[in-house]
Amino acid sequence: MTKLTPMMKQYMDLKEKYKDCILFFRLGDFYEMFFEDAILASKELEITLTGKNCGMEERAPMCGVPHHSAENYISKLVERGYKIAICEQVEDVSVSKGIVKRDVVRIITPGTVIDAHMLDEKENNYIMSIYIDESGIGIAFADISTGELKTTEFTQNKCMINLLDEIAKINPKEIIINTLTYDEYNLKAEIAAISTPYIDVFDSWAFEKAYAIKKIKNYFNILAIEGFGIDDKNHSIAAIGALLEYLQKTQKNSLSHINNISFYASDAFMILDKATRRNLELTETMRDKKRKGSLLWVLDKTNTAMGTRTLKKWVEEPLKDIHAINTRLDAVGELKENIFAREDLKELLKNIYDLERLVVRISYGNANGRDLIALKNSLEVLPKVKSILSGLNTSKLKELLSTIDVVHEVKDLIEQSIKEEPPVTIKEGGIIEACYNEELDELRSIVTNSKVWIANLENNEKTKTGIKSLKIGFNKVFGYYLEVTKSNLNLVPQTYIRKQTLSNAERYITPDLKEAEAKILGAEDKIIELEYQIFIKVREEIKQFTQTIQSTASAIASLDALISFAEISDRFGYIKPTVNNNAIIEICNGRHPVVERTMHSDMFVGNDTFLDGEENRFSIITGPNMAGKSTYMRQVALISLMAQIGCFVPAEKASIGIVDRIFTRVGASDDLAQGQSTFMVEMSELANILNNATKKSLIILDEIGRGTSTYDGLSIAWAVVEYISSNNLAARTLFATHYHELTELEGMLEGVKNYCIAVKESNDDIIFLRKIIRGSADQSYGIQVAKLAGVTDAVIERAKKILIQLEESDINNKDFVIEPQDIEEKEGNNVVCEEQISFLSNQNENIVKELQKINILDITPMDAMNHLYKLVKIAQNKGA
Numbered sequence: 001m002t003k004l005t006p007m008m009k010q011y012m013d014l015k016e017k018y019k020d021c022i023l024f025f026r027l028g029d030f031y032e033m034f035f036e037d038a039i040l041a042s043k044e045l046e047i048t049l050t051g052k053n054c055g056m057e058e059r060a061p062m063c064g065v066p067h068h069s070a071e072n073y074i075s076k077l078v079e080r081g082y083k084i085a086i087c088e089q090v091e092d093v094s095v096s097k098g099i100v101k102r103d104v105v106r107i108i109t110p111g112t113v114i115d116a117h118m119l120d121e122k123e124n125n126y127i128m129s130i131y132i133d134e135s136g137i138g139i140a141f142a143d144i145s146t147g148e149l150k151t152t153e154f155t156q157n158k159c160m161i162n163l164l165d166e167i168a169k170i171n172p173k174e175i176i177i178n179t180l181t182y183d184e185y186n187l188k189a190e191i192a193a194i195s196t197p198y199i200d201v202f203d204s205w206a207f208e209k210a211y212a213i214k215k216i217k218n219y220f221n222i223l224a225i226e227g228f229g230i231d232d233k234n235h236s237i238a239a240i241g242a243l244l245e246y247l248q249k250t251q252k253n254s255l256s257h258i259n260n261i262s263f264y265a266s267d268a269f270m271i272l273d274k275a276t277r278r279n280l281e282l283t284e285t286m287r288d289k290k291r292k293g294s295l296l297w298v299l300d301k302t303n304t305a306m307g308t309r310t311l312k313k314w315v316e317e318p319l320k321d322i323h324a325i326n327t328r329l330d331a332v333g334e335l336k337e338n339i340f341a342r343e344d345l346k347e348l349l350k351n352i353y354d355l356e357r358l359v360v361r362i363s364y365g366n367a368n369g370r371d372l373i374a375l376k377n378s379l380e381v382l383p384k385v386k387s388i389l390s391g392l393n394t395s396k397l398k399e400l401l402s403t404i405d406v407v408h409e410v411k412d413l414i415e416q417s418i419k420e421e422p423p424v425t426i427k428e429g430g431i432i433e434a435c436y437n438e439e440l441d442e443l444r445s446i447v448t449n450s451k452v453w454i455a456n457l458e459n460n461e462k463t464k465t466g467i468k469s470l471k472i473g474f475n476k477v478f479g480y481y482l483e484v485t486k487s488n489l490n491l492v493p494q495t496y497i498r499k500q501t502l503s504n505a506e507r508y509i510t511p512d513l514k515e516a517e518a519k520i521l522g523a524e525d526k527i528i529e530l531e532y533q534i535f536i537k538v539r540e541e542i543k544q545f546t547q548t549i550q551s552t553a554s555a556i557a558s559l560d561a562l563i564s565f566a567e568i569s570d571r572f573g574y575i576k577p578t579v580n581n582n583a584i585i586e587i588c589n590g591r592h593p594v595v596e597r598t599m600h601s602d603m604f605v606g607n608d609t610f611l612d613g614e615e616n617r618f619s620i621i622t623g624p625n626m627a628g629k630s631t632y633m634r635q636v637a638l639i640s641l642m643a644q645i646g647c648f649v650p651a652e653k654a655s656i657g658i659v660d661r662i663f664t665r666v667g668a669s670d671d672l673a674q675g676q677s678t679f680m681v682e683m684s685e686l687a688n689i690l691n692n693a694t695k696k697s698l699i700i701l702d703e704i705g706r707g708t709s710t711y712d713g714l715s716i717a718w719a720v721v722e723y724i725s726s727n728n729l730a731a732r733t734l735f736a737t738h739y740h741e742l743t744e745l746e747g748m749l750e751g752v753k754n755y756c757i758a759v760k761e762s763n764d765d766i767i768f769l770r771k772i773i774r775g776s777a778d779q780s781y782g783i784q785v786a787k788l789a790g791v792t793d794a795v796i797e798r799a800k801k802i803l804i805q806l807e808e809s810d811i812n813n814k815d816f817v818i819e820p821q822d823i824e825e826k827e828g829n830n831v832v833c834e835e836q837i838s839f840l841s842n843q844n845e846n847i848v849k850e851l852q853k854i855n856i857l858d859i860t861p862m863d864a865m866n867h868l869y870k871l872v873k874i875a876q877n878k879g880a
């Protein structure tokens, strides 16, 4: 018969309750894991697996991590999609019975991380809840490390596409959903293709409307949900209800920092699908997924972590509302012009800590003394920020000025209560400032006086006994003692009580000394406890200001992002675009914001653009490879997007008719992992464009139809031009192509115009002028570009001959016949070979014989390897 130890029984009960989590079970200074959790964690974390005797027949597999460094281990597991249940000692009421009560205090999942070291300060960490039924889709997402909670819903047709676009934008780390099947969609696969969140089907009852409404009311402690503007948004309500349920279930803690729901209409922003975000390299590069080389890399010169996150959100969510865009543009303009104000603000912002996340740590009860000092230092800067802002005039800056609250109550409270350099832990004292609490001051003076008394005692005893080397020391076992070296033992008075013998000294105590010690130690214990209590009280008081600090943080973040836009506009010569609701995109001397940063200033050649949705709605762009077609088209898309996020643009003049969506079909991006060929990907992206573009969209097409046979490709491309340019759609489009036949469409189709990127021929070479001009390119210059790229002369020469023959066949309407390489050329190869052989004949006649067996024009790689092997053998034998 086996009997489980009480600790193991407690563990087993909790594990039963939290089956889907790895249980981090706190024992002393360690988090221990047992059984299958231990086996898994030891493998994932590469830590030693041991065993523990726990009353069972066999020792339970066990492994553990130190409490103080647990965050690192937890973060590794969470990144890999595991859920971690943190189990702590919660009360010790039953200590008398020898049982410490433990419970799960928090579940950490990929989307519910708040711990500073586990978060990327430049990114939000979102958890998303999705509710789907036959009439629509609702989403709600929160970043619990900042307190943001947003929701939207789609009830029109195509809502699945809207959902996937939103997921691509928000990039949640974790998704809870009511179902994974919807029409013909396999949602898990669809979502995995866009982003890589941890997806879980969550309890369906949590999505039920009545339950969700009750949950929202309880959570926010309100009587009606109208105040959030979601009362008629049933899908949103369901998603929010489940999200709150999940958060409460996992966090088991006050979520008071999530104190608002913000509903947004998804069509309030420019829509960018996954392909477009990737192709325009908005936040990371296509090739290596790095920030460097992306648009964000150019635009982001923020000075606070909050500003960095806000700027990224703006880039991913361009506006469509002209007024909102203009208020940002005006503010950027004022900050650009007013260099002194901007520079001063920048310096001040550098001293502002990540208030959004700090306030959450306070709310969770995780903040330590240093966090509070960081908060105080940040708040100290705010009056100066406000004073500079009060000298500025634009409406956005005025709005930010009125939102920023210096929260002087909090600043004063911390200043008075917390020491300037407090320790990291909050349970060892040394945190609370003098003169803040009378009782604490008294206790401290007891300690100080007693210590002075002890210091005096040393001198007095020295005089009294005549032992000059007598000293008073302290250790944790005996407390305070008098130490006398062996040579002076004859001088020790009767009243000293011997306590310890060392090799060359004796240690004593006296009743007076012990009395002073008791006072000191008693007071010190009380001080530590009292300091802890005071600290918790101060932290709780600050918690009441959560909402005010959050809105101040959000205003600072916006200010930081605007200053960043102003800074790059000034530094890189950007200008203020005008935005309007007509269809005209007119750019004078526009530049690609990222490509121009990769070359010396003035090297980038600016280009003009005119698209009006009418006579000039569709530009067919031809030109040699490498001429700059892709760069040009992307620059038009990026300039439009930059204007709509409220940033100045790299151009001499720009007028942007608001764009509702940007679509791109750029280059060949294989999606083999998804089981799709290059051509399949190209065609499905094209299908997406044709199905979803509107008259207000901007479409960038780079070489449609390239991935199939020439005639199929040309036919598709031709039909695409006809369809998009027709009055049904008439979307503004830039289409780069090597199918010169398409240039015949100018004049045939309304709104289609030919452009080409100019090059100059010089002898056999081409010089890239990078200038877009009206008209079409006369040839492709592919062979010249191949030559520039270093393709062997033999291939280049042969390609030229083939090209001539192809062109002649074409002109004479003959079938394509490529004549074989002439004899001379073939012999030429042999001549080279003969020369080599005659050189080698001097080296070794066996090698020559071997070489003569080889027909260099008819040899497979395998044959070549065999011959090489034989030659090496011959050479080795000769050497031997």
Ligand SMILES: Nc1ncnc2c1ncn2[C@@H]1O[C@H](COP(=O)(O)OP(=O)(O)OP(=O)(O)O)[C@@H](O)[C@H]1O
Residues within 6 Å of the ligand: 595, 603, 604, 605, 606, 623, 624, 625, 626, 627, 628, 629, 630, 631, 632, 770, 771
């Ligand atoms: N306006 C410009 N000024 C200076 N350099 C430019 C400009 N446009 C493009 N370039 C340079 O030329 C290179 C090639 O440009 P891009 O890829 O746009 O050519 P392309 O015509 O699309 O070529 P392909 O048809 O082979 O795809 C760019 O990487 C950039 O370095």
